Amino acid sequence: MYSETTIVTPDVLQQPLQEGQLVINVGPQHPATHGVLHLVITLEGETIIKIEPHLGYIHRSIEKMSESLTYRQFIYVTSRMDYLSAHINNLACAMCVEKGMQLEVPDRAQVIRIIMSELTRIASHELWIGAMAMDLGAFTPFFYTFRERETINDIMEQTCGARLTMNYMVPGGVMYDLHPEFVARVKSFVVQFKSKVSELEDLVTDNIIFRNRTVGVGVLSKADAISYGCTGPVARASGVDGDIRKRFPYSGYEKLQFEQCLDSAGDSFARYIVRIREMYQSIHIIEQLIDAIPEGEFQAKTKAVIKLPKGEFYTRVETARGELGVYIVSEGGTTPYRIKYRSPGFSNLSALNHMAKGSKIGDLMATMGTLDLVIPDIDR
Amino acid sequence: MDTEVLKTYFSALEPLATFEEGGEWLMVQVPAENWKNIARKVITERNYDFLFCVTCVDFKTHLTMVYHLRGMQTDETVVIKIQLNRDQPVVETVSDIWRTAEFHEREAYEMFGVQFTGHPDLRKLILPDDFEGFPMRKDFEDPINMIKL
Numbered sequence: 001m002y003s004e005t006t007i008v009t010p011d012v013l014q015q016p017l018q019e020g021q022l023v024i025n026v027g028p029q030h031p032a033t034h035g036v037l038h039l040v041i042t043l044e045g046e047t048i049i050k051i052e053p054h055l056g057y058i059h060r061s062i063e064k065m066s067e068s069l070t071y072r073q074f075i076y077v078t079s080r081m082d083y084l085s086a087h088i089n090n091l092a093c094a095m096c097v098e099k100g101m102q103l104e105v106p107d108r109a110q111v112i113r114i115i116m117s118e119l120t121r122i123a124s125h126e127l128w129i130g131a132m133a134m135d136l137g138a139f140t141p142f143f144y145t146f147r148e149r150e151t152i153n154d155i156m157e158q159t160c161g162a163r164l165t166m167n168y169m170v171p172g173g174v175m176y177d178l179h180p181e182f183v184a185r186v187k188s189f190v191v192q193f194k195s196k197v198s199e200l201e202d203l204v205t206d207n208i209i210f211r212n213r214t215v216g217v218g219v220l221s222k223a224d225a226i227s228y229g230c231t232g233p234v235a236r237a238s239g240v241d242g243d244i245r246k247r248f249p250y251s252g253y254e255k256l257q258f259e260q261c262l263d264s265a266g267d268s269f270a271r272y273i274v275r276i277r278e279m280y281q282s283i284h285i286i287e288q289l290i291d292a293i294p295e296g297e298f299q300a301k302t303k304a305v306i307k308l309p310k311g312e313f314y315t316r317v318e319t320a321r322g323e324l325g326v327y328i329v330s331e332g333g334t335t336p337y338r339i340k341y342r343s344p345g346f347s348n349l350s351a352l353n354h355m356a357k358g359s360k361i362g363d364l365m366a367t368m369g370t371l372d373l374v375i376p377d378i379d380r
Numbered sequence: 381m382d383t384e385v386l387k388t389y390f391s392a393l394e395p396l397a398t399f400e401e402g403g404e405w406l407m408v409q410v411p412a413e414n415w416k417n418i419a420r421k422v423i424t425e426r427n428y429d430f431l432f433c434v435t436c437v438d439f440k441t442h443l444t445m446v447y448h449l450r451g452m453q454t455d456e457t458v459v460i461k462i463q464l465n466r467d468q469p470v471v472e473t474v475s476d477i478w479r480t481a482e483f484h485e486r487e488a489y490e491m492f493g494v495q496f497t498g499h500p501d502l503r504k505l506i507l508p509d510d511f512e513g514f515p516m517r518k519d520f521e522d523p524i525n526m527i528k529l
Contacts, residue, residue: 056506064516226429226452229480240452242430247455312403314433314448325433325448340435342448350483379506 020044024361028057032135032365035375039352039368046360051353059379066339071097071171071306074336079165081343082377084124085319087116090169095250096315096326097171100308106297109173110252111289115186116156116168117251117317118282122193123152124320125275132272132369133204136213144200151189155182171306173299186290190283197279205276214268218355218367221266228354229347232322233274234371238266244318258285271370307334321345321372345377386458389426394418400461405448407459415462416472423477427451428458431474434484436492438517443469443492464494473499491516 017023027038036057042049062081066074075093079086091113098105105113130145153163159179160166168175204210220230225238235242243260245253261277263270308330316325322344329338348371356367383406390397390408400407410418422428433448447460462471473496475482485496486505493514496502504511513520 054505056508059506061515224479227479229430229432229478231432242452312407314404316432323432327433327435327446327448329437338435338437340433342433342435346483347480350480354479 017042021049026364028054032368033375034131034373037373037375037378041361041364043361046362048356048359048361048364051356051364053349053352055379057379058376060376062380063339063341066336068335070334071308071336074339075169075171076165076167078341079167080376081341081380082319082321082324082345082374083164084127084374085120085321086165087113087120087168088317088319089324090167091117091251092315092317092319092324092326094169094171095317096313096328097306097308099315100311100313100328100330101171101302101306103172103300103302105173105251106300107252107294108296109298109300111293112174112178112298113169113251114253114256115286115289115293116166116174118285119152119155119186121282121320122279123149125279126152128275128320128372129200129204129272132372133210135365135369136210138204138207138210141200141203144196144203148189148193148196151192155185155189158182158185170299172302173297175299177298178293183290183293186286190287190290193279193283201276205273211269213363214272214366214370215265217268217359217363218370219265219267220351220355222264224351224354225266228351230322230351231344231347232318232320232372233261233271233278234322234348234351236261237263237270237274239264242323244316244323248316250315250317256285256288268366268370271372275372305334307332308336316342319344321374321377322348341380343377343380345373345375346380349373349378386456390458393421403459405457405459407461409461409463412462412464412471415460416474418460419474419477422449422458426456427453428456429478431478431480431484434481434488436488436494436516438466438492440466440518442466443494445471445488445494447474469494470497471495472497473502475499490514493517 022043024041026041027033028036038054040052062077065077075090078089078093081089126145126149130142133141156166157163159182160168220238222239225235225240231242239262241260241262246260258281261274263274310332311330313328314325316323324344325342327340328336331337356364386406387399394410394414396411398409428449428451430450430452432450435446437444443464443466445462450457464471473485475485485499488494489502490504490507491514
């Protein structure tokens with residue numbers, strides 16, 4: 001399939017279709033893409049021959065923008081990449097600057113960061129389950145998941161002042177201390193989640209229609225997942241044990257007890273189950289920390305103007321979608337010389353053609369839905 | 381991971397390789413024309429099966445392609461760098477070795493103008509088809525929406 005060929009010229013691209021083939025466009029404005037993703041699909045009957053993603057409808061060149069922003073400012077732009085795990089994006093950038101400065105982060109800030117990251121992960125997975133079930137024709141789960149998600153958003157709003165683009169992480173810690181009611185509200189959320197999540201599982205997990213539409217659909221083997229650079233729940237559902245929180249622990253994850261959720265089937269249902277199990281693990285992490293937030297500073301002392309030494313710095317974190325890498329090339333100034341965001345969605349999307357090829361077009365929504373694509377994260 | 385072992389390995393594989401230390405991982409600079417052979421060997425001999433980051437940096441005098449490689453079993457990580465001529469940046473594709481390179485190389489192609497020979501589908505991915513210039517290069521000037529750096 002990936003044999004060596006010469007560079008494609010326009011006359012090769014404009015090859016006429018073979019008889020019986022049909023080209024359809026999904027997107028850029030399509031309810032199931034949840035954003036502006038444009039897929040050009042070549043069909044033969046109902047069977048998918050080829051999927052070609054066309055990106056860039058929400059490309060803002062965040063990498064180029066970051067080059068003209070200081071090390072304090074560029075963090076806030078990254079909330080707009082993967083807006084469902086804004087906290088974790090900010091964390092990756094803050095950690096990269098801290099690595100360059102060789103700055104120690106206070107214990108209190110580390111714990112706050114983990115709790116916030118895990119709440120974000122739950123909120124992101126909740127939204128995904130609702131939206132994906134809706135793509136497959138089940139409308140009710142959407143209301144169930146948004147009930148929990150709204151609770152998290154309210155907690156975030158109280159402490160960070162925003163519901164989606166939190167901008168709470170700064171180099172050296174977090175921007176301000178927790179709201180006095182934070183601990184009590186998170187605890188009540190944990191109780192609420194535990195009692196209500198079974199409702200969701202009854203609705204979706206054991207639903208015969210849902211199972212028929214996802215089991216065995218969009219299979220991705222372990223070797224392919226690695227070769228396509230898939231990370232996060234997509235890779236873990238194929239048996240790749242690449243959770244950054246376990247493999248390269250950061251911010252204090254090494255002190256916590258949690259499982260890396262793996263599955264071997266690699267199909268859409270496995271990706272669903274992995275995310276459900278991850279939510280339980282996130283709750284487990286929050287329970288370990290919420291009564292043990294250490295006292296002390298929430299931010300390390302830093303200079304007003306941050307300069308990084310000449311060199312290259314790379315950090316990676318596990319967002320709700322997979323491995324986010326931040327690669328900073330510094331020339332010693334107050335702004336980065338070059339920044340690359342290795343976004344998880346970009347690599348996960350590249351596997352879509354491989355996964356959907358040969359299946360029916362009706363199955364595409366299950367495959368694409370369980371990849372959990374967030375388009376601003378892909379386009380950057 | 382032992383840096384010395386890696387250095388010996390890469391020196392034997394590529395006599396022209398130069399090394400850069402001090403960062404988190406060993407950085408190996410290799411000539412562009414030998415990159416494909418090296419790529420074919422490292423994936424089998426050292427099990428670097430996960431290409432997790434491909435990017436390009438414009439240093440004004442030259443372009444540098446940066447490949448971050450990791451072995452999923454061993455967690456051994458190495459950074460491969462290739463210096464390219466800024467006027468005619470050409471390097472062989474590795475999208476047949478690591479499939480993830482297909483999209484990442486297309487991005488480097490449109491943003492920096494690097495030509496990947498042998499790439500199965502080298503077209504613009506993010507930018508519109510009629511876009512002129514390479515926006516991530518340092519000397520790029522957009523006549524309409526210019527943000528002065």
